[in-house]
Amino acid sequence: xxxxxxxxxxxxxxxxxxxxxxxxxxxxxxxxxxxxxxxxxxxxxxxxxxxxxxxxxxxxxxxxxxxxxxxxxxxxxxxxxxxxxxxxxxxxxxxxxxxxxxxxxxxxxxxxxxxxxxxxxxxxxxxxxxxxxxxxxxxxxxxxxxxxxxxxxxxxxxxxxxxxxxxxxxxxxxxxxxxxxxxxxxxxxxxxxxxxxxxxxxxxxxxxxxxxxxxxxxxxxxxxxxxxxxxxxxxxxxxxxxxxxxxxxxxxxxxxxxxxxxxxxxxxxxxxxxxxxxxxxxxxxxxxxxxxxxxxxxxxxxxxxxxxxxxxxxxxxxxxxxxxxxxxxxxxxxxxxxxxxxxxxxxxxxxxxxxxxxxxxxxxxxxxxxxxxxxxxxxxxxxxxxxxxxxxxxxxxxxxxxxxxxxxxxxxxxxxxxxxxxxxxxxxxxxxxxxxxxxxxxxxxxxxxxxxxxxxxxxxxxxxxxxxx
Numbered sequence: 001x002x003x004x005x006x007x008x009x010x011x012x013x014x015x016x017x018x019x020x021x022x023x024x025x026x027x028x029x030x031x032x033x034x035x036x037x038x039x040x041x042x043x044x045x046x047x048x049x050x051x052x053x054x055x056x057x058x059x060x061x062x063x064x065x066x067x068x069x070x071x072x073x074x075x076x077x078x079x080x081x082x083x084x085x086x087x088x089x090x091x092x093x094x095x096x097x098x099x100x101x102x103x104x105x106x107x108x109x110x111x112x113x114x115x116x117x118x119x120x121x122x123x124x125x126x127x128x129x130x131x132x133x134x135x136x137x138x139x140x141x142x143x144x145x146x147x148x149x150x151x152x153x154x155x156x157x158x159x160x161x162x163x164x165x166x167x168x169x170x171x172x173x174x175x176x177x178x179x180x181x182x183x184x185x186x187x188x189x190x191x192x193x194x195x196x197x198x199x200x201x202x203x204x205x206x207x208x209x210x211x212x213x214x215x216x217x218x219x220x221x222x223x224x225x226x227x228x229x230x231x232x233x234x235x236x237x238x239x240x241x242x243x244x245x246x247x248x249x250x251x252x253x254x255x256x257x258x259x260x261x262x263x264x265x266x267x268x269x270x271x272x273x274x275x276x277x278x279x280x281x282x283x284x285x286x287x288x289x290x291x292x293x294x295x296x297x298x299x300x301x302x303x304x305x306x307x308x309x310x311x312x313x314x315x316x317x318x319x320x321x322x323x324x325x326x327x328x329x330x331x332x333x334x335x336x337x338x339x340x341x342x343x344x345x346x347x348x349x350x351x352x353x354x355x356x357x358x359x360x361x362x363x364x365x366x367x368x369x370x371x372x373x374x375x376x377x378x379x380x381x382x383x384x385x386x387x388x389x390x391x392x393x394x395x396x397x398x399x400x401x402x403x404x405x406x407x408x409x410x411x412x413x414x415x416x417x418x419x420x421x422x423x424x425x426x427x428x429x430x431x432x433x434x435x436x437x438x439x440x441x442x443x444x445x446x447x448x449x450x451x452x453x454x455x456x457x458x459x460x461x462x463x464x465x466x467x468x469x
Contacts, residue, residue: 112189127176161194236267260308
């Protein structure tokens with residue numbers, strides 16, 4: 001697309017378009033979640049609901065990116081910058097009235113109020129114990145703690161999150177009817193830093209995606225459960241988890257008990273990285289045998305249970321890493337080899353040449369061992385949750401890494417530090433080539449696959465003393 005000289009006013013107008021109204025006009029599905037809206041969509045990888053929108057601002061909790069309306073159009077619809085701006089300002093937006101995000105925020109503010117409580121909770125108790133198989137004693141505990149009740153109007157189960165003083169600050173509703181489609185939402189005005197939880201005296205915190213999974217786990221492992229702490233973070237969002245850790249400084253051992261599916265696995269991986277960055281080094285992952293902990297509980301009670309599902313993206317990427325062959329690196333031909341592979345979209349060869357070059361510039365005598373060590377590093381470092389962008393975005397990133405690597409390889413002379421820098425750029429190029437190849441394969445219909453995450457023979461410390469780690 002040719003260059004378009006937008007004015008500053010046009011850019012401001014485009015970037016502050018109300019995304020909620022815009023997406024509704026586009027036919028996208030949005031669900032209210034407190035003061036924000038959740039974008040719910042399905043693609044070839046399944047159903048997603050990690051993008052939260054407030055006015056013209058958005059944030060994708062799974063991929064840890066966000067911004068204004070223009071960036072949303074680039075990331076979600078894969079549009080180039082000029083087309084993204086034109087779409088927000090053009091015919092697609094004729095029915096939209098320009099409103100600054102501040103006025104939208106003021107309109108959407110709502111006071112948090114718990115739904116009216118029913119005099120009894122017969123329906124909720126029956127639903128949780130008879131249909132979900134949760135122990136009656138566990139249900140009674142949370143009912144007596146006033147964090148679980150039945151709403152008077154629709155007889156939904158209401159799970160309450162309280163703050164440090166015990167004041168209700170958040171609530172989520174879950175339908176108990178067996179005759180209609182399952183319904184769940186967050187009560188308007190909720191402070192999503194808080195959620196349904198139990199805090200004990202030990203230093204161990206178990207983290208779940210939903211209240212029902214949390215209570216199912218307690219039912220399965222009831223021994224002195226009240227000594228530990230448990231929290232349901234309503235998906236895989238880190239905010240209630242980090243608030244709980246901030247409010248309970250004694251919690252140092254964290255067990256992530258997310259679902260046994262791609263979203264749960266990626267969520268656990270992302271949460272573990274966030275926790276490590278925050279200084280928590282005692283973080284582990286405990287997965288259910290079936291899709292989630294309530295499915296495990298169903299199986300224990302002799303009922304059919306949904307199976308867990310592997311991470312297809314990770315398996316495809318890992319398989320591509322393992323299939324790489326160690327090519328002998330000739331520095332006089334490396335530039336032409338990289339150019340030919342890139343020009344002809346031969347991404348496997350591009351990754352092989354780049355990784356062989358990376359091993360060479362690490363200046364290790366045994367380049368083959370260095371190549372294997374880098375394969376291991378690719379597997380250990382890969383994060384599926386951060387690799388969900390559109391193919392066009394990944395191809396653009398590949399072109400940037402390719403140009404950077406080529407320019408560095410052509411450097412006439414280099415110090416040891418410069419050699420390590422060249423090795424890093426070639427490693428990054430190999431990684432991005434594999435990500436592009438993975439994305440292209442995932443776009444094609446495939447047969448059922450199984451996940452294998454065994455690593456190659458490790459020699460992870462090889463060459464890392466040179467600072468490449």
